[in-house]
Amino acid sequence: MAKLNLKIVSPEGILLEEEILEVVVPTKAGQITVLPNHVPLVSELVYGEVVIKSDKDKERIILVFGGFIHIEEGSKVIILADVAEHLHEILEKEAEKARKRAEELVKEVRDDKERFAEAQAELARSLSRLKLIRKHRSKLKRL
Secondary structure, eight states, rough: OOOOOEEEEETTEEEEEEEESSSEEEETTTEEEETTTTTOOOEEEEEEEEEEEEEETTEEEEEOOEEEEEEETTTTTEESSSEEEEEGOOOOHHHHHHHHHHHHHHHTTTOOOHHHHHHHHHHHHHHHHHHHHTTTTTHHHOO
Protein backbone atom coordinates (compact mmCIF):
# COMPACT_ATOMS: atom_id res chain seq x y z
CA MET A 1 0.00 0.00 0.00
CA ALA A 2 1.35 3.43 -0.95
CA LYS A 3 2.21 5.83 1.86
CA LEU A 4 2.92 9.52 2.37
CA ASN A 5 6.13 10.85 3.83
CA LEU A 6 4.91 13.46 6.33
CA LYS A 7 7.04 16.01 8.12
CA ILE A 8 5.56 18.61 10.49
CA VAL A 9 7.85 21.44 11.50
CA SER A 10 7.27 24.44 13.79
CA PRO A 11 9.69 27.10 15.02
CA GLU A 12 10.43 24.81 17.99
CA GLY A 13 11.65 22.03 15.69
CA ILE A 14 10.42 18.85 14.00
CA LEU A 15 7.19 17.72 15.62
CA LEU A 16 6.67 14.60 13.51
CA GLU A 17 8.40 12.79 10.67
CA GLU A 18 7.10 9.43 9.45
CA GLU A 19 5.28 7.45 6.78
CA ILE A 20 1.49 7.60 7.00
CA LEU A 21 -1.62 6.60 5.02
CA GLU A 22 -3.33 10.01 4.91
CA VAL A 23 -3.49 13.44 6.51
CA VAL A 24 -6.39 15.88 6.78
CA VAL A 25 -5.43 19.57 7.11
CA PRO A 26 -7.30 22.85 7.63
CA THR A 27 -6.41 25.22 4.78
CA LYS A 28 -7.61 28.70 3.96
CA ALA A 29 -9.54 27.18 1.05
CA GLY A 30 -11.15 24.54 3.31
CA GLN A 31 -10.27 21.19 4.81
CA ILE A 32 -8.34 18.87 2.48
CA THR A 33 -7.41 15.21 2.69
CA VAL A 34 -4.02 14.27 1.30
CA LEU A 35 -3.53 10.72 0.07
CA PRO A 36 -0.52 9.12 -1.67
CA ASN A 37 0.08 10.49 -5.18
CA HIS A 38 -1.75 13.75 -4.45
CA VAL A 39 -1.12 16.51 -6.96
CA PRO A 40 1.62 18.99 -5.99
CA LEU A 41 0.20 21.84 -3.93
CA VAL A 42 1.12 24.72 -1.66
CA SER A 43 -1.63 26.10 0.56
CA GLU A 44 -1.97 28.33 3.61
CA LEU A 45 -3.07 26.68 6.85
CA VAL A 46 -5.57 28.13 9.30
CA TYR A 47 -6.29 27.33 12.96
CA GLY A 48 -7.48 23.78 13.26
CA GLU A 49 -6.69 20.14 13.64
CA VAL A 50 -4.40 18.02 11.51
CA VAL A 51 -5.66 14.44 11.55
CA ILE A 52 -2.97 11.88 10.81
CA LYS A 53 -3.82 8.28 9.95
CA SER A 54 -0.81 6.00 10.09
CA ASP A 55 -2.80 2.77 9.76
CA LYS A 56 -6.47 1.74 9.52
CA ASP A 57 -7.11 1.97 13.27
CA LYS A 58 -4.59 4.56 14.42
CA GLU A 59 -5.33 8.27 14.28
CA ARG A 60 -3.45 11.17 15.87
CA ILE A 61 -4.37 14.83 16.07
CA ILE A 62 -2.14 17.86 16.05
CA LEU A 63 -3.46 21.37 16.60
CA VAL A 64 -1.96 23.96 14.23
CA PHE A 65 -2.17 27.74 14.35
CA GLY A 66 -1.45 28.83 10.81
CA GLY A 67 1.40 28.03 8.47
CA PHE A 68 1.70 26.27 5.13
CA ILE A 69 1.41 22.81 3.63
CA HIS A 70 3.65 21.81 0.72
CA ILE A 71 2.83 18.64 -1.18
CA GLU A 72 5.58 17.49 -3.53
CA GLU A 73 5.47 14.89 -6.26
CA GLY A 74 6.33 11.49 -4.91
CA SER A 75 3.93 11.72 -1.95
CA LYS A 76 6.09 13.99 0.19
CA VAL A 77 4.14 16.33 2.51
CA ILE A 78 5.70 19.10 4.56
CA ILE A 79 3.68 21.12 7.04
CA LEU A 80 5.36 24.32 8.20
CA ALA A 81 3.26 25.39 11.18
CA ASP A 82 3.45 28.73 12.96
CA VAL A 83 2.55 26.83 16.15
CA ALA A 84 1.78 23.10 16.47
CA GLU A 85 0.86 20.92 19.46
CA HIS A 86 -0.01 17.26 19.88
CA LEU A 87 -3.57 16.97 21.19
CA HIS A 88 -2.54 14.64 24.02
CA GLU A 89 -0.05 17.25 25.29
CA ILE A 90 -2.69 19.95 25.81
CA LEU A 91 -4.08 20.02 29.35
CA GLU A 92 -7.64 21.31 29.72
CA LYS A 93 -7.01 23.10 33.03
CA GLU A 94 -3.99 24.90 31.61
CA ALA A 95 -5.90 25.84 28.45
CA GLU A 96 -8.75 27.21 30.57
CA LYS A 97 -6.31 29.31 32.63
CA ALA A 98 -4.75 30.63 29.41
CA ARG A 99 -8.21 31.58 28.12
CA LYS A 100 -8.97 33.53 31.28
CA ARG A 101 -5.61 35.31 31.17
CA ALA A 102 -6.13 36.21 27.51
CA GLU A 103 -9.63 37.55 28.19
CA GLU A 104 -8.26 39.76 30.97
CA LEU A 105 -5.43 40.96 28.77
CA VAL A 106 -7.87 41.86 25.98
CA LYS A 107 -9.75 44.07 28.46
CA GLU A 108 -6.54 45.70 29.76
CA VAL A 109 -4.96 46.65 26.44
CA ARG A 110 -7.96 47.93 24.47
CA ASP A 111 -6.24 51.28 23.82
CA ASP A 112 -3.04 49.75 22.43
CA LYS A 113 -3.85 48.37 18.95
CA GLU A 114 -0.76 46.18 18.67
CA ARG A 115 -1.07 44.61 22.13
CA PHE A 116 -4.84 44.26 21.63
CA ALA A 117 -4.26 42.28 18.41
CA GLU A 118 -1.72 40.05 20.19
CA ALA A 119 -4.15 39.47 23.06
CA GLN A 120 -6.94 38.59 20.65
CA ALA A 121 -4.66 36.11 18.87
CA GLU A 122 -3.77 34.50 22.20
CA LEU A 123 -7.46 34.30 23.10
CA ALA A 124 -8.22 32.64 19.76
CA ARG A 125 -5.42 30.08 20.36
CA SER A 126 -6.66 29.24 23.85
CA LEU A 127 -10.26 28.89 22.63
CA SER A 128 -9.08 26.60 19.81
CA ARG A 129 -7.22 24.43 22.30
CA LEU A 130 -10.28 24.13 24.53
CA LYS A 131 -12.58 23.36 21.61
CA LEU A 132 -10.30 20.59 20.37
CA ILE A 133 -9.83 19.10 23.84
CA ARG A 134 -13.57 19.03 24.45
CA LYS A 135 -14.32 17.62 20.99
CA HIS A 136 -11.92 14.71 21.50
CA ARG A 137 -12.29 14.24 25.27
CA SER A 138 -13.29 10.56 24.99
CA LYS A 139 -10.24 9.75 22.83
CA LEU A 140 -7.93 11.51 25.31
CA LYS A 141 -9.19 9.39 28.19
CA ARG A 142 -8.12 6.25 26.30
CA LEU A 143 -4.53 7.47 25.77
